Amino acid sequence: MRAVEVRDVSQVAEARRTAVALAEANGFSEGDAGRVAIVVTELATNMLKHGSGGALLIGSYEDASGAGVECLALDKGVGMADVAMSMLDGHSTTGTPGTGLGAISRGAHVTDIYSAPGRGTAILARLQRGSQRLSRPKNQPDYGAISLPMRGEEACGDAWCRKEDAGGFVFMVADGLGHGPLAAEAAHAASRSFQGLGPVAPSEMLATMHAALRPTRGAAIGIARFALDQRQVVFAGVGNIAATLIDAGNVVRRMISNNGTVGHIAKHMRDFSYPIDGTTLVVLTSDGLATGWDLGSYPGLWSRHPTLIAGVLWRDFNRGRDDVTVFVGRAEVE
Known part of the structure; x- marks a missing residue:
């Protein structure tokens, strides 16, 4: 982007x-x-x-x-x-x-x-190619993201990706230490490792990625699994990836991330499970975004397209001195 x-x-x-x-x-x-x-x-x-x-x-x-x-x-x-x-x-x-x-x-x-x-x-x-209008897919947790390098940099030291998993979907945000090409190298290594992993718990993914990132400068990483069959979100994080759950009534839950840097020092990698009911937003952000945002101050934004939500947060809370990634996923359970 x-x-x-x-x-x-x-x-x-x-x-x-x-x-x-x-x-x-x-x-x-x-x-x-x-x-x-x-x-x-x-x-x-x-x-x-x-x-x-x-x-x-x-x-x-x-x-x-x-x-x-x-x-x-x-x-x-x-x-x-x-x-x-x-x-x-x-x-x-x-x-x-x-x-x-x-x-x-x-x-x-x-x-x-x-x-x-x-x-x-x-x-x-x-x-898209062609002019046919497409209806919004149903029974899928939709998502969107903004990921941009710091002003003046070509390479983005952040990365995000998604893949399907048994019973749900898994999303990852990685923030390579610092910014520029070396940070981008660490973030890309995190993405490659993540995409190659099988259907294991987020904490186990982090443990494997910890070894894969040793040759790099390391990264903060957050992984959220939408376990829709179990009506929960499972999250594991190391470093300063902010992870938030927001339901339709603007009830906010901050998910827990442990201290450390994946690839260097990460003593604790633990899964935390959060029950969900109805529709819930999952927001993962790198530390290029200030933490003082509140969707409750934007009436009606919660229900909009996830990419639009990510864009508004980037516009209003971008610190301006680091790479920025804002990932927004919408989990829906009956």
């Missing part, structure tokens, strides 16, 4: 070129890449008109709904009082034709918007 700052009109073209290049790399046809260009242009110009600029995050994705390019437009402007009204063609607060949000919605396979007066606007647009 790449962040493109959009503070003046000249940066709209950079955002468009970045998105089109990624679309072409993902096998998009010329026509589909053109659709990406239209959506990104509208996202960027809307930020300039209504939010005094912001950041456009551009990356690829692959999950149960398919694969493609995702774009997140994040600003801290005045926000929208009525998102549904703003989506209608012809509605404008700046004297323009008022077709921007409609064009985004028509061009994307998935669109989600979170905005509130005085709280800025966040828009997620996901585009």
